[in-house]
Amino acid sequence: MNHAFSYDVPIYLQIMEIFIGQILRGERARGDQMPAVREVAMIYGVNPNTVQRAFAEMDRLELTRSERTSGRFVVASDEMIRALRAEQSKEAIREFIGRQKALGMSCDETIDMIRKGWIDE
Amino acid sequence: MSKLLEIQELTRRYGPRRGVENISFALKEGEIVGLLGPNGCGKTTLIKLVMGLLQPDSGSVLIQGRVPREAHHLISYLPENTYLGEWMAMEEAFRIFGDFYADFDRAKAERMLGEFQLDSRQPLKTMSKGMQEKAHLALVMSRHVPLYILDEPMSGIDPAARQSILDGILQNYNPGSSLLLSTHLISDVEMLFDRVVFLDDGYVRLDRYVEDLRAEEGRSVDEYFRRLYAPAKGGVHAS
Secondary structure (H helix, E strand, O other), X not given: OOOXXXXXXXXXXXXXXXXXXXXXXXXXXXXXXXXXXXXXXXXXXXXXXXXXXXXXXXXXXXXXXXXXXXXXEEOOOHHHHHHHHHHHHHXXXXXXXXXXXXOOOOHHHHHHHHHHHHHHO | OOEEEEEEEEEEEEOOEEEEEEEEEEEEOOOEEEEEOOOOOOHHHHHHHHHOOOOOOEEEEEEOOEOHHHOHHHEXXXXXXXXXXXXXXXXXXXXXXXXXXXXXXXXXXXXHHHHOOOOOOOEHHHOOHHHHHHXXXXXXXXXXXXXXXXXXXXXXXXXXXXXXXXXXXXXXXXXXXXXXXXXXXXXXXXXXXXXXXXXXXXXXXXXXXXXXXXXXXXXXXXXXXXXXXXXXXXXXXOO
């Protein structure tokens, strides 16, 4: 697979983003098994230690948990998922507002544009 | 992680010419390290010293505590230039490797050759450079050893073949083994490395974990080295 990584940002963060995104969208639900480190390394063509680091970080955030014998599973609660989604959404909006302000757009104009754009999408 | 390869204060000169100069670094178990630098910076000299094919003027190399000439069973080596007869087909090469190395896994070599879509009966001389490189890689990666050393496995090969060589390395090295890969092409391979050691005119110019470099510099490894080198090209070259 050819996922376009940015080489100027740590790769493990980008791998976390991929898998956290899947959890936020419900593509990987609580109780689902995560793929093996080696498998992910091969699919994305990255160093296995990098994948290990990304997964260890997700364990630390308590989104996943590694069971010694049976593998790694998604354990994120609905509450955690909601909180994480809200946090990431807030961050995206903050960035977006900054750009709109830089263009000289008002709040009302921006909201108008969003409504139109949302329907067109 | 314990040390698999330990290089200490290693120097080797060719007459007045510099080969490698006071090099020290260690490779841990399970690490994939890129040995980088422009042509002529000392990469191949360093690798030959690790392999015991050259003797150092001073300093030491230890592989799991052994000197190079007692460590041949610990290292699988892909040299820059072929050592196989060009009349040879991979069938013969497999037989030779099987006779020579108890750790050679013929089934794995055949599987790799299949993945590369190569025919084990085709003589090497009728293969393209990229095909030959893949065939060699299938041999070298099919030994079960703690350390793989690949000297410029992707030079002179088109980008598509490069990618398939990279995939071949990633899929076929034993987890827990270490890999030292020399290359002057950084951008194609930087996803592979835990760490890069950059040689410049025989010296270690930089030894750093790539994810730290990306986080701290906000740049890719490739871009970082380009910038590092930009001023040196002006003619003020520190020695």
